[in-house]
Amino acid sequence: xxxxxxxxxxxxxxxxxxGSEAIGDDIYEMLLSGxxxxxxxxxxxxxxxxxxxxxDNILGFTSGLxxxxxxxxTGRWMVVCKSPLTGGWGDANCGGTFSPAIKRCGYDALFFKxxxxxxxxxxxxxxxxxxxxxxHLWGIDTVESESLLRNECKAQKKPSVAVIGPAGENGALxxxxxxxxxxxxxxxxVGAVMGSKKLKAVVLAGSRRIAVHDSARVKAISxxxxxxxxxxxxxxxxxxxxxxxxxxxxxxxKNNALMDGLAVAAMNKKxxxxxxNTVGVPxxxxxxxxxxxxxxxxxxxxxxxxxxxxxxRRHTKPYACYACPIGCGGISAIQDVRDGRFKHTHxxxxxxxxxxxxxxLNSDLDAIFYINELLNRAGMDxxxxxxxxxxxxxxxxxxxxxxxxTAGLELSWGNADAVIELLRRMIQRRGIGDLxxxxxxxxxxxxxxxxxxxxxxxxxxxxxMHDGKMDPLTGLHFSVEPTPGRHTIGAVVxxxxxxxxxxxxxxxxxxxxxxKDKDYAVNEENARKAKANSCLKMILDGAGGCLxxxxxxxxxxxxxxxLNATTGWDKTPxxxxxxxxxxxxxxxxxxxxxxxxxxxxxxxxxxSGKTPLKEGPLAGIALAIEPSMQSYWKELxxxxxxxxxxxxxxxxxxxxxxxxxxxx
Amino acid sequence: xxxxxxxxxxxxxxxxxxxxxxxxxxTLPEGADVQTLLKALHMPMPLRHIGCCTVNAVRAKLxxxxxxxxxxxxxxxxxxx
Ligand code: SF4
Numbered sequence: 075x076x077x078x079x080x081x082x083x084x085x086x087x088x089x090x091x092x093g094s095e096a097i098g099d100d101i102y103e104m105l106l107s108g109x110x111x112x113x114x115x116x117x118x119x120x121x122x123x124x125x126x127x128x129x130d131n132i133l134g135f136t137s138g139l140x141x142x143x144x145x146x147x148t149g150r151w152m153v154v155c156k157s158p159l160t161g162g163w164g165d166a167n168c169g170g171t172f173s174p175a176i177k178r179c180g181y182d183a184l185f186f187k188x189x190x191x192x193x194x195x196x197x198x199x200x201x202x203x204x205x206x207x208x209x210h211l212w213g214i215d216t217v218e219s220e221s222l223l224r225n226e227c228k229a230q231k232k233p234s235v236a237v238i239g240p241a242g243e244n245g246a247l248x249x250x251x252x253x254x255x256x257x258x259x260x261x262x263x264v265g266a267v268m269g270s271k272k273l274k275a276v277v278l279a280g281s282r283r284i285a286v287h288d289s290a291r292v293k294a295i296s297x298x299x300x301x302x303x304x305x306x307x308x309x310x311x312x313x314x315x316x317x318x319x320x321x322x323x324x325x326x327x328k329n330n331a332l333m334d335g336l337a338v339a340a341m342n343k344k345x346x347x348x349x350x351n352t353v354g355v356p357x358x359x360x361x362x363x364x365x366x367x368x369x370x371x372x373x374x375x376x377x378x379x380x381x382x383x384x385x386x387r388r389h390t391k392p393y394a395c396y397a398c399p400i401g402c403g404g405i406s407a408i409q410d411v412r413d414g415r416f417k418h419t420h421x422x423x424x425x426x427x428x429x430x431x432x433x434x435l436n437s438d439l440d441a442i443f444y445i446n447e448l449l450n451r452a453g454m455d456x457x458x459x460x461x462x463x464x465x466x467x468x469x470x471x472x473x474x475x476x477x478x479x480t481a482g483l484e485l486s487w488g489n490a491d492a493v494i495e496l497l498r499r500m501i502q503r504r505g506i507g508d509l510x511x512x513x514x515x516x517x518x519x520x521x522x523x524x525x526x527x528x529x530x531x532x533x534x535x536x537x538x539m540h541d542g543k544m545d546p547l548t549g550l551h552f553s554v555e556p557t558p559g560r561h562t563i564g565a566v567v568x569x570x571x572x573x574x575x576x577x578x579x580x581x582x583x584x585x586x587x588x589x590k591d592k593d594y595a596v597n598e599e600n601a602r603k604a605k606a607n608s609c610l611k612m613i614l615d616g617a618g619g620c621l622x623x624x625x626x627x628x629x630x631x632x633x634x635x636x637l638n639a640t641t642g643w644d645k646t647p648x649x650x651x652x653x654x655x656x657x658x659x660x661x662x663x664x665x666x667x668x669x670x671x672x673x674x675x676x677x678x679x680x681x682s683g684k685t686p687l688k689e690g691p692l693a694g695i696a697l698a699i700e701p702s703m704q705s706y707w708k709e710l711x712x713x714x715x716x717x718x719x720x721x722x723x724x725x726x727x728x729x730x731x732x733x734x735x736x737x738x
Numbered sequence: 739x740x741x742x743x744x745x746x747x748x749x750x751x752x753x754x755x756x757x758x759x760x761x762x763x764x765t766l767p768e769g770a771d772v773q774t775l776l777k778a779l780h781m782p783m784p785l786r787h788i789g790c791c792t793v794n795a796v797r798a799k800l801x802x803x804x805x806x807x808x809x810x811x812x813x814x815x816x817x818x819x
Contacts, residue, residue: 309789323752334748337814586762
């Protein structure tokens with residue numbers, strides 16, 4: 075009656091054994107579920123220095139503690155493993171329907187060890203779990219595989235399917251895992267780990283009830299939130315062409331101010347993340363030309379093609395993840411696009427539009443739709459893939475990659491036809507595609523030092539499409555996260571919208587307005603904000619929450635109240651932040667165990683502006699990234715010079731017994 | 739002495755925020771409407787007319803009179819992906 079099942083499924087793919095393990099209440103109280111439960115299991119069971127693509131790595135699918143409780147915007151699932159991209163902690167987060175499906179089978183998480191001799195998939199319903207032959211699905215894309223599996227596994231209830239495509243099967247390190255026909259858990263190279271295990275899919279068809287402590291209270295909180303979200307709406311006459319105007323004004327503003335989160339919900343309801351397509355270019359948020367350019371290289375004449383209204387013209391039906399009244403997604407019809415191979419695609423996210431828009435100087439929107447579906451079906455991360463293409467284009471421009479290397483492909487900036495062909499080769503690991511399929515870091519290592527200046531990454535992961543020079547906390551999180559390059563951990567704007575200081579005693583209060591310069595200072599206050607971002611994100615990833623709900627404000631989206639009502643605990647927001655801190659520290663300790671030096675996760679010099687941009691809204695800005703990282707580590711109680719959690723911090727967080735191999 | 743109303747305002751930073759005090763309130767003459775507030779914040783004309791603001795979480799019209807203690811929210815942008 076606490077919203078969680080108290081049980082995990084463990085599958086040994088090498089032997090075919092399937093078992094379960096009970097998890098005590100104390101673990102949930104210390105680490106929630108989701109990513110916390112994943113960190114708990116993986117820290118203990120993956121041996122130090124294990125090969126991420128070898129049998130010792132463990133791939134986990136975890137559900138959120140609040141998923142299925144009756145709470146809202148809490149239906150996200152997490153994949154956890156040792157990342158082949160970074161060599162350290164890996165996780166990826168996804169919406170859709172897979173998270174409740176895990177719990178409806180009676181488990182909070184599913185962990186896969188070993189490597190199967192043949193391609194298999196796991197099928198599970200109320201009666202149990204079994205491994206089934208997947209040879210006939212190997213090589214088939216994610217959308218098609220999901221449909222075949224649904225037919226094959228006819229169950230009373232439509233099963234939920236998490237599946238890899240050819241990219242993961244072929245071991246591309248920038249591959250992810252799909253559910254709901256193209257919603258991707260994309261980051262950390264989780265698809266490559268699944269492929270290495272010869273695990274094609276996980277099919278879940280359970281229908282068990284998820285019991286909670288105080289269902290009436292959970293529902294009351296949900297009802298109040300749903301009413302607010304329903305009311306949050308933009309007028310129909312608000313059009314996409316108005317957005318660049320705001321972007322330009324933002325670029326010129328010297329101030330920052332508190333905004334209303336429900337107004338963000340209104341934007342998300344109307345457009346979803348693509349609202350940022352034409353705001354982000356003029357205000358500097360969107361990286362341009364492999365992080366080396368600006369709106370001067372990708373001006374209005376180009377970025378206007380990414381107007382979110384143009385994207386909505388192809389909209390056929392809305393899409394929302396499980397239990398989400400915001401519903402920022404949608405399905406787009408694309409049967410007339412290019413060769414007509416694809417009929418539909420999920421509405422491309424901002425990240426995809428930016429990665430295959432300004433980052434590579436492409437303004438062919440149809441190509442972006444096509445690429446979106448091509449990569450979703452292949453199971454390849456669009457952020458990383460865009461980063462790799464931008465890297466290849468800059469190498470091509472500088473003669474490091476030539477037509478002889480590309481077998482005649484003209485990799486000039488913005489050449490959409492060449493990009494699509496290059497992506498096909500990356501998915502199939504053909505020719506130059508084989509070199510690029512493992513991300514920019516690995517590609518640059520193979521090419522040599524001459525390519526390093528163009529290999530934009532943080533700790534091996536291509537960064538999300540938000541320039542830290544515009545939002546310095548984003549830049550900091552890119553560099554200090556145990557999964558570096560991650561754009562979803564925190565930003566100044568996230569912090570300000572969350573209003574977390576109204577709940578957490580130590581979170582710095584933000585005034586109604588203040589000079590933007592203050593956000594760039596290296597000081598305890600900003601480090602503490604970053605700490606709050608990290609802790610809150612770990613709570614989200616333990617509970618299954620969506621970041622876009624945080625942006626509506628914790629004063630509206632009452633995650634702490636939902637957690638107490640669901641579990642029967644009586645914890646304060648400060649207590650929950652302590653749990654978040656514990657999860658964050660455990661993920662960092664995973665990295666330390668696996669030989670990662672946290673200093674090496676510092677983002678690429680181009681991202682921090684070591685040589686500042688000469689033009690555009692971010693011209694001249696350089697982040698003091700090393701001192702910021704030290705300040706963050708110190709604030710978390712980690713050693714400020716090495717980024718390693720101190721013994722004192724570990725003791726304070728009661729992590730020492732777990733790290734010593736004792737079960738607590 | 740002229741009477742005034744004090745309203746709490748949430749606005750994106752690209753507007754002129756000099757009208758806001760440190761707590762985020764704007765003081766306006768009694769009888770001021772939404773239009774007066776948007777003007778005080780230098781909201782550009784094309785955006786002013788689209789009705790992108792709410793008063794106490796209800797969509798507002800430019801001619802709506804503001805009362806002391808109202809909360810006005812005007813657009814908001816946040817990056818995501
Ligand atoms: S806000 Fe969007 S991404 Fe988040 S849960 Fe809702 S539909 Fe999914």
